[in-house]
Amino acid sequence: EAQVTQNPRYLITVTGKKLTVTCSQNMNHEYMSWYRQDPGLGLRQIYYSMNVEVTDKGDVPEGYKVSRKEKRNFPLILESPSPNQTSLYFCASSFLIGSDEQYFGPGTRLTVT
Amino acid sequence: AQSVTQPDIHITVSEGASLELRCNYSYGATPYLFWYVQSPGQGLQLLLKYFSGDTLVQGIKGFEAEFKRSQSSFNLRKPSVHWSDAAEYFCAVGAMTSGTYKYIFGTGTRLKVLA
Numbered sequence: 374e375a376q377v378t379q380n381p382r383y384l385i386t387v388t389g390k391k392l393t394v395t396c397s398q399n400m401n402h403e404y405m406s407w408y409r410q411d412p413g414l415g416l417r418q419i420y421y422s423m424n425v426e427v428t429d430k431g432d433v434p435e436g437y438k439v440s441r442k443e444k445r446n447f448p449l450i451l452e453s454p455s456p457n458q459t460s461l462y463f464c465a466s467s468f469l470i471g472s473d474e475q476y477f478g479p480g481t482r483l484t485v486t
Numbered sequence: 487a488q489s490v491t492q493p494d495i496h497i498t499v500s501e502g503a504s505l506e507l508r509c510n511y512s513y514g515a516t517p518y519l520f521w522y523v524q525s526p527g528q529g530l531q532l533l534l535k536y537f538s539g540d541t542l543v544q545g546i547k548g549f550e551a552e553f554k555r556s557q558s559s560f561n562l563r564k565p566s567v568h569w570s571d572a573a574e575y576f577c578a579v580g581a582m583t584s585g586t587y588k589y590i591f592g593t594g595t596r597l598k599v600l601a
């Protein structure tokens with residue numbers, strides 16, 4: 374089954390404790406992206422990747438890191454999480470950028486206390 | 487700058503009634519246009535998309551959308567709403583900005599369906 378998986382689905386952590394949210398897709402997509410969803414703000418792009426070893430900042434990259442060492446995986450790293458990073462995070466992938474539909478993971482709800 | 491506006495934050499309709507969700511975009515050319523639905527606790531699922539050609543696009547679950555270039559709009563419609571349509575709906579565009587394509591999402595419209 375074609376899908377985007379994210380882990381964990383729920384995470385409660387404390388300020389400053391490094392964490393990684395994994396994202397994996399099995400569709401051989403070139404493009405992958407991370408979004409955060411906050412009430413009233415819709416989806417805002419954090420980082421995206423157009424291919425292996427090619428990543429770039431989205432609209433709200435501060436406090437986040439990503440890597441793309443393999444085509445299928447695109448982990449999101451919070452080196453020192455803060456309460457303002459409490460949010461719902463989505464990973465997405467697509468064949469092409471901008472002109473193709475994105476496939477979304479189920480989301481990761483992160484709470485930073 | 488490119489933007490997507492969904493002017494209605496919340497919409498409530500009765501089951502069986504018709505539905506129209508509004509979406510306006512700001513972009514110099516015709517972008518790629520998408521509507522996604524997010525059911526509670528779920529990720530986003532594509533309802534339909536428009537790239538070119540016929541301006542009336544059919545999607546899944548009985549939804550359709552009409553692209554109107556003169557109004558920079560891409561409104562989503564459904565003739566008869568079902569209780570299972572209660573969800574949040576996002577309009578998105580794929581557009582070239584700063585030399586690369588990116589996706590821009592609206593802030594979403596939350597649909598409530600009354601029995």
